[in-house]
Amino acid sequence: MTDTSLAPDTLESRVPVSLDARSYDILIGTKLIASSGTILKPILKNSRVAIVTDETVAARHLEKLQEALDTAGIDHTAIIFPPGEGSKSIAIYSDLMNRLLDARIQRDEALIALGGGVIGDLTGFAAATLRRGVDFIQIPTTLLSQVDSSVGGKTGLNAPQGKNLIGAFYQPRLVLADISLLDSLPQREILAGYAEVVKYGLLGDRDFFEWLEINGKKVVDGDTAARIHAVEQSVKTKARIVAQDEREGGVRALLNLGHTFGHALEAETGYGQHLNHGEAVAIGMIMAAELSVRAGSLNRQDCGRIRAHFEAVGLPLQVPDIPGVVWSPEKILGHMRQDKKISGGKITLILLKDIGEAFGTKDISEQDILALLAQELPG
Ligand SMILES: NC(=O)c1ccc[n+]([C@@H]2O[C@H](COP(=O)([O-])OP(=O)(O)OC[C@H]3O[C@@H](n4cnc5c(N)ncnc54)[C@H](O)[C@@H]3O)[C@@H](O)[C@H]2O)c1
Ligand SMILES: O=C(O)C(=O)C[C@@H](O)[C@H](O)[C@H](O)COP(=O)(O)O
Numbered sequence: 533m534t535d536t537s538l539a540p541d542t543l544e545s546r547v548p549v550s551l552d553a554r555s556y557d558i559l560i561g562t563k564l565i566a567s568s569g570t571i572l573k574p575i576l577k578n579s580r581v582a583i584v585t586d587e588t589v590a591a592r593h594l595e596k597l598q599e600a601l602d603t604a605g606i607d608h609t610a611i612i613f614p615p616g617e618g619s620k621s622i623a624i625y626s627d628l629m630n631r632l633l634d635a636r637i638q639r640d641e642a643l644i645a646l647g648g649g650v651i652g653d654l655t656g657f658a659a660a661t662l663r664r665g666v667d668f669i670q671i672p673t674t675l676l677s678q679v680d681s682s683v684g685g686k687t688g689l690n691a692p693q694g695k696n697l698i699g700a701f702y703q704p705r706l707v708l709a710d711i712s713l714l715d716s717l718p719q720r721e722i723l724a725g726y727a728e729v730v731k732y733g734l735l736g737d738r739d740f741f742e743w744l745e746i747n748g749k750k751v752v753d754g755d756t757a758a759r760i761h762a763v764e765q766s767v768k769t770k771a772r773i774v775a776q777d778e779r780e781g782g783v784r785a786l787l788n789l790g791h792t793f794g795h796a797l798e799a800e801t802g803y804g805q806h807l808n809h810g811e812a813v814a815i816g817m818i819m820a821a822e823l824s825v826r827a828g829s830l831n832r833q834d835c836g837r838i839r840a841h842f843e844a845v846g847l848p849l850q851v852p853d854i855p856g857v858v859w860s861p862e863k864i865l866g867h868m869r870q871d872k873k874i875s876g877g878k879i880t881l882i883l884l885k886d887i888g889e890a891f892g893t894k895d896i897s898e899q900d901i902l903a904l905l906a907q908e909l910p911g
């Protein structure tokens with residue numbers, strides 16, 4: 533357990549992730565980065581770390597982290613990559629490993645992921661594989677990474693064949709979710725993160741979805757208390773599910789609501805700037821809700837309620853036209869056939885029974901998926 537007496541009084545919440553020897557805390561609050569060195573020091577085996585970040589985050593937040601580490605007497609080196617999904621690639625991973633080895637990062641030293649989900653997934657995978665495993669800390673700087681990607685230990689890279697197809701389950705030692713870091717985040721990225729926030733309401737917490745119907749706009753518009761509540765509720769749900777099923781043998785698959793479609797859309801766009809992960813997941817959740825109505829598990833009225841909330845906050849509902857992309861149901865289905873939840877050659881979909889209750893099924897035929905895609909894709 534983290535020694536929270538070392539944290540400033542702007543620490544609002546501590547959410548534990550209970551995984552035996554791999555347990556850790558998620559600390560949520562404002563202005564936490566200024567105290568990060570003091571908080572981290574007792575967790576580190578050795579007073580030397582490598583910070584991995586991207587150019588955009590480095591320009592805004594790296595200095596604050598470096599100063600905090602200096603104050604605590606922790607040596608550090610920074611490795612900076614271009615921003616964007618393209619950095620979750622084998623080429624960047626290879627470059628990162630070379631730089632970590634050139635810097636002689638030892639097994640008892642640690643990596644700090646300072647950034648969004650791209651930096652978190654990349655750094656986590658590097659930590660899992662460097663000298664067969666070094667500790668890593670998540671300092672998530674996007675709403676998406678604070679509510680979702682920094683927690684639960686899914687790390688990895690995209691492959692030309694599909695999203696997140698190379699990776700490892702490898703838990704961080706601590707997650708430091710500093711809400712103040714979101715002040716510099718563009719609105720498009722706030723909305724991308726909000727898609728994963730709504731996911732937590734839809735898949736397992738109807739009360740939270742209803743809270744979002746009232747307060748979602750505040751979360752999106754920058755209200756600190758609303759953002760803290762949204763991060764806390766999301767990670768509490770994620771921590772509970774991950775503690776039950778760390779390696780996705782069962783219930784954890786529910787966290788993939790909207791992702792079987794969403795990842796296929798991302799793969800088809802080549803992980804470019806026109807459709808980010810949160811947007812693809814938002815559209816994928818609408819597809820899952822529509823398919824749930826067709827399958828008879830969700831009523832049309834609840835599907836309409838989900839659509840209305842997405843519209844109210846500004847989440848995308850439809851697949852956009854993207855230059856150079858010719859959408860085709862067959863191609864999207866082809867990407868879905870690479871999904872990691874496939875077993876026995878059958879696509880597993882996460883559908884809704886109700887707002888607040890998701891379930892996994894292999895009973896939807898490929899013809900039914902194609903029919904849904906024909907309705908939902910442009911053109
Ligand atoms: N491991 C998991 O459980 C998990 C969960 C959800 C998503 N993901 C992965 O996360 C990735 C998406 O993460 P993301 O949405 O954070 O994207 P991202 O990491 O690409 O960040 C989005 C953009 O925001 C910029 N940025 C980050 N923090 C900023 C800040 N504080 N101020 C200004 N700009 C900032 C980045 O430079 C980038 O351009 C995807 O690859 C997705 O597959 C993983
Ligand atoms: O943590 C999980 O489990 C999730 O599914 C969270 C998702 O939001 C996230 O995008 C995850 O990376 C998807 O995992 P994948 O196994 O489908 O690649």
Ligand SMILES: [Zn+2]
Binds near residue numbers: 791813
């Ligand atoms: Zn996701």
